[in-house]
Amino acid sequence: MISVLLLGLLLPGLAQASDSPGQLMDLTQHWVGYAAIAVFVVAYTLVIFEEQLHMRKSKPVLLAAAVIWVMVAIVYRHHGDSHLVESAIRHNFLEFTELFFFLLVAMTYINAMLERGVFEALRAWLVLKGFSYRALFWLTGALSFVISPVADNLTTALIMCAVILVVGEGKPSFVSIACINVVVAANAGGAFSPFGDITTLMVWQKGVIEFFEFFALFVPSLVNFLVPALIMQFALPSGKPPAGDHEDVSMKHGALVIVGLFLLTIVTAVSFHNFLHIPPVFGMMAGLAYLKLYGYSLRRRSLSWHSGSENPPGSHDDPFNFDVFEKIAKAEWDTLFFFYGVILAVGGLGFIGYLSLASGFSYGELGPTTSNILVGFLSAIVDNIPVMFAVLTMNPEMSHNQWLLVTLTAGVGGSMLSIGSAAGVALMGQARGQYTFFGHLKWTPVIALGYGASIWVHLLVNA
Template sequence: MKWLALILGLFTATSGWASSAETSGTIQDLTTSWVGFAAIGIFFIAYMLVIFEEQLHLRKSKPVMLAAGLIWILIAIYYVGEGSPQLVEGAIRHNFLEYAELFFFLLVAMTYINAMLERGVFDALRDWLVVKGFGYRQLFWMTGVLAFVISPIADNLTTALIMCSVVLAVGKDQPKFVMLSCVNIVVAANAGGAFSPFGDITTLMVWQKGVIEFSGFFALFLPSVVNFVVPAFIMQFSLPHGRPYSHSDEMAAIKFGGLTIVGLFLLTIVTAVSFHSLLHIPPVFGMMMGLAYLQFFGFYLRRKSVSWRNGIDAPPGASVDPYNFDVFSRIARAEWDTLFFFYGIILAVGGLGFLGYLNMASGFFYGDLGPTTANILVGILSAIVDNIPVMFAVLTMYPEMSDMQWLLVTLTAGVGGSLLSVGSAAGVALMGQARGQYTFFGHLRWTPVIALGYAASIGVHFLVNG
């Protein structure tokens, strides 16, 4: 392999495609080299496969993980030929560390959400809404408000799926109600996630990077409310009249320990925030400590389960072990495809940044266009491409901006995905859950109204935080 690397190194040093900066031991701009063009091509093909995930039935993590590996292999071949392989090693380690922090943070959050799902916490909430006999307009606003309120604590994807299950349960005979409510839920979940590091991956990345303190994100609360309320207010006039018929009066019961797990999750959030704010320790360490809370509670439940099987601690009428709970089975049910997708995106975009493409993009967007225009375009781009690679690219560029502008790009990247149904994980998930009732073109019909809310939220941000 040494002779191959040497030949490739000589080729890149003498080729007209190669960069003019060839000082050994320094990172070179390879945007006009064969390495750069090949890397861009690989990333483009991989992302096309991600966009057509539903049609190809190919999980989105696979192409980006392969792309990340191929991009860094090309970079490594070039720098081995230049005699500076240590630069590549250091860059990979830096990007991998960023991913590792995000991975373990999300893994703990996903484990808690899965634990609450297993204990029936969200099922109980859904059934309560179904049996209360609310009208269509009341349910429209209640599911939207709950999506907005829950998503800052849980993530916007899980929140949207829970609220969609409510809408599908009560709107069986009203496809128009289902369609409008799903659009409203997507907008509300994305808006609610924009002002909390726990509500959206992009906001979490900004917080973990240390750009904005935890409490600083609450400055986006009012713009987020406006982003949700403006389109919801307009859409409500198209709702059907009356109230849905309740097919069942039964409510799912929360299993033993369900509310305790909710409390432990809130304590975990407090721990992560305190670690970061008071002790200047990365928040992921607080989240991992929070996982220990759940593990100890799981140990307590297992002891109760043993007692139940021995007939010592059996609730009256219980035919199934109410204490049966395994933390590691909850970890196993995490969204592994999503977690590995983040790996591929962070490493692939990191590779493009190492080649010099992000500096080029930063110079154009934040230099020529200015931060305000650039940050508004980031939100629009997030509706077409996924907001995660877009925000990671911005963080990798790290343009010089005020806190107000960093909050602006956090807001736009979070809520911009609502403009199209494919612009956010919540929208894509609901198209699958409410297949045939919530569609791309059905959402597209309301894009002008959502865009009005998008523009209004930016205006309010400048008015309140400018």
Template sequence: MFRILLTILCLLVTALPALASGGGEIQDLTGTVTGIFALILFVAAYVLVIMEEQLHLRKSKPVIVAAGIIWVLVALSYQALGKPDHAHGAILHNLTEYAELFLFLLAAMTYINALEERNAFRALRSWLVNKGYTLRTVFWLTGLLAFFISPVADNLTTALLMGAVAMAVGGNNTKFVVVACINIVVAANAGGAFSPFGDITTLMVWQKGKVQFFEFFSIFIPSVINWIIPAVCMSLAVSKEKPTVSDEAVSMKLGARRIMALFLLTIVTAVSFHNFLNLPPAVGMMLGLGYLSFFSYWLKTVEHRQLSGDNPLDMTGHQHASFDLFRKIAKAEWDTLLFFYGVILCVGGLGQFGYLAVTSNFMYNGLGHTTANVLVGLLSAVIDNIPVMFAVLTMDPQMSHGQWLLVTLTAGVGGSLLSIGSAAGVALMGSARGVYTFGAHLKWSWAIALGYAASIAAHLLLNGKYFTH
């Protein structure tokens, strides 16, 4: 209950006041009945999101409902002010934001699902388990791989993959599994912070044009520090014993390596679209999805198989042995994609009631840019970092490049402070249920906090040139 009340308070202070531009002049409606009701509605919806595990209610459902009702309130409020077209223009701006994010993630998720079907991740897991490394070596390897895989994949997929390796190696050694899972969460979040592809927040910052693609790598060293300090502390608690080696051997299916190459080509395409053509990266990602679609056709031809049914979008439950691109699309994280829709429209609707100016003034004028951006990271440990970062981007405070890099770093790694602060942590709590818990993670929060503080200090020291413009 205390965490829920704290979350509501944080939302009232920061994440709510958000969004949208593009619909004309925004009126101050924060004190109206509709404005207050919209705020309460979003808080209630987000409490249900936080209680997803307890209620077994998917997180997308409450925010989708709240988004629809909030925009009804926005439309009614502006109609009463004699501006019937205001809500239409404002919501189109938010829908454009969502469409870019949706298409980008859909293409990325489809590639990840294709690699999973081709046994790419299972083969990596099998290779690590069969090597016969000591527990301490596995601790460092899973953390290192999580750090370098998450910038290309995402922190959720990376955490689940490396977590499976740690649990397979650790077996009944709960002490090892706990520290290995914490290490993986911290590494995956830190690795995702210096890449536009590693986390939703970094993707949003990149698509908004606040930080260019190659500028993200300037926070590589702070990200390494964020992971390495708690990793060193936790490694002292890991023994050097050798676990039992598994006899399981998994090979990648035909085409796995070529799909990896196509994924890298897709990333290059998306970056080129953004940097050289000034086109949305999502368009480049969809072109990359086209690469995969033609490769899937070749793959089915080589395997001498045919789809069952006449319709490639057939979802009737027939068993398909061949590589079917549309089924990889169907296996995307639709709950997550719809959750983003709800969050973006909820926060965008609240922005139309006038919370933006008040919060922006409080955080970035009252507290100062550095303090406010450090606070964003701390809030990300309690609240999901997506609405927090989306609020910051829409408030669009006038900050130096160094401050935009700072908030990108803190929002990405701040979620590691608590197990509930990131998708990676929540996912591992589910897969290692009863072993990796909120309380177990909390015991090492002091070490993670040391890494968090050190990474901020490293950024301020190493990237001082970015704070001058």
């Protein structure tokens, strides 16, 4: 940061931009533009190697966002116009704020359902049924595809991976293929729902695609999941997992009520947006009020349950013990701060002029179909969130069908590499040594076949 300020002192001798005050300056050929690209690349390289460096991914992008905007502000201040920078930062911060509170409510509900044992009960049921390896492969994949549109692809993948690790103990070949299948299925399921992935949520909140229009991507997403699964199943081991003493798990009091409140929250957010033209985040915040009021009801019952008892309120044996603020505190704060860094950093690059430059080349020279297909390949290498935010910021002129295409490719393209999606990265840590980068890479051609098939089906069905 100090070096940036020192460069700012030398700005009169280094500046090349000569736009008049009140106008956006093209800084793509300016030293600030080159420095901003370098800062972003370094920060994102650190994000990619998060597992190896043991450094949270939010840290480098938070700093990168600050450095990029400080450099831009120095240039504009030198040219006598700081108002444009302030307005641009406020605009990008508003983009993040809507996403932040939307995700915070969703994460709170997911944490509440985890604490009430909803997903643990599902895991126990699958384990106790004694399915064969092939049946478990298809069940975990199908459930990932069905649950991820509501619970998001990351949470879904983690739940299914827990099942796979229990039933696949001693069978690393099964664990590897089943985890790959879960990553592909969770990403595919998340692609046809505004709640299934951060990228689809961004597209919906931006108003580019309406809520029910996402379901036009159901068939292409299903194809994306089925094509590689049909091929991978032939590499599964035969037989079934050995029977073990797996205890049955019961859900805690109020678990199904909280599931119902979460569905009601989704309905509220959709209704607010569709019928009242209110941003979906306001519906989600209303849904948080539902959970808080129900938490108050549980708290009252907890006090009644403990009256006359030696156990203090809040003890572990209390079936009504529920604190909504604990669920908020357990949100994925590193992920939320990562989104802040990405949105502000990419917004800074856009303000400099790089996104307009990229849009003119990709969507102008290559055309929307080729560009949108390349978005999927890019999201397999770089996280799909900055890629989709860049596309939304560029806002290229293209048909509604093309917007659906880029939503699809950004959502499922990350499945081609284990590092291409949050689900893949999380499972590499959860199933360490069994689900690996190179184990996934071996099946990349098959997954790419499903990627191509889903695009072909989309262009055929949604023309």
